[in-house]
Amino acid sequence: MAKDNSADIFSKNHTLITKGILVILLLAHHVFYPDIITAYGINTILDDVLLVNRIILYFKICIAGFAFLTAFGTTRILKAQKDNSPKNLFRLTVTRLLKLESAVFIIYIIAIFYKQFIVGQSLKDLYTPDGRNLPLMALRMFIDMIGLANYALTPTLNMTWWYLSFAILLISAMPYIFKAYEKFRYLLLPIGCLLPYTLPDSNSFFFSLLPIVILGTAFSYEDWFERIKANKKKGSFAIRLIASCALLYIGFLVHGYVNIAFCYIFAFVIPYLVYEYISYIPILRSLLKYLGKHATNIFLIHTFIYYYFYPDFIYSFHSTWYILPVLIAVSLGVSIVIELIKKYFGYYKLTNKLLNYVESI
Secondary structure, eight states, X not given: OOOOTTTTSOOHHHXXXXXXXXXXHHHHHHHTOHXXXXXXXXXXXXXXXXXXXXXXXXXXXXXXXXXXXXXXXXXHHHHTOSOOOHHHHHHHHHHHHXXXXXXXXXXXXXXXXXXXXXXXXXXXXXXXXXXXXXXXXXXXXXXXXXXXXXXXXXXXXXXXXXXXXXXXXXXXXXXXXXXXXXXXXXXXXXXXXXXXXXXXXXXXXXXXXXXXXXXXXXXXXXXXXXXXXXXXXGOOHHHHHHHHHHHHHHHHHHBTTBOHHHHTGGGGHHHHHHHHTGGGOHHHHHHHHHHHHTHHHHHHHHHIIIIIIOHHXXXXXXXHHHHXXXXXXXXXXXXXXXXXXXXXXXXXXXXXXXXXXXXXX
């Protein structure tokens, strides 16, 4: 079987394939949340509803997976830099934030117009219940558009966009986490696991996901994926596959009994399975990679479809066998349309000019 040209390193292709898997877990976690299964009387794949609920709740590991990939990718970029000056690190951080925000802006604008004029749901009712304070409404809309509503405790167009607040903070903090790892190396791993219990507001997602973020930094900095794959003496192909699946299963077993800071620590296994095994399966690899390319859009879009605008349509299929594929297909279709809008209305050119300007400073 032919290998990818980038098979020797954990590449962008592996990242996209992993994102494809994670976004499927994300959609399943949301659309089949236990309360929703009960409310809509959904027919589940397994007869044991309690087990299905446990599995769906454990799919929240996708959040840790995305955090791991962010830390992994940022570390690789920072490690490759010859210029580690504060100015250059700031420029790299701003560039990553602008790429994220550019994906959010266009979807936010489309969503508010769709909500107001197509679905007929008033924006005033959301942002200003009294409908009078327009400057306050404009401010809250701006805060929501840039993904900071979760921190500002202001109304939001989409409840699942809380992750944007976390992602913005994580991207901003990564240069400091990278520098800390560069200085303390392996010592930072146990410190990162203990930190959530010693800092104020340790129940926040930033602190609770700090262990997996530091682990992502370590995997990237130390090239652990590549070193594990190269060292064949530590286990055969089959043994490592079984061991990887066993780690995910252990995480599932302890889920619900252990703090989130630890129950999702095995999220690194998902990109490892992609790197070592899944990336060599041609059709599956291509499908997941394509889905991964649209992962950010799908994350931003899917809640509007299944929860805010068309829940009756999505849940009219009644079975998990149909609901998830339909949601994936519709979300992907909307994402493709949005990308075409960006292309033909000059949105790409505008954002690229802005990014080029920042990189030239």
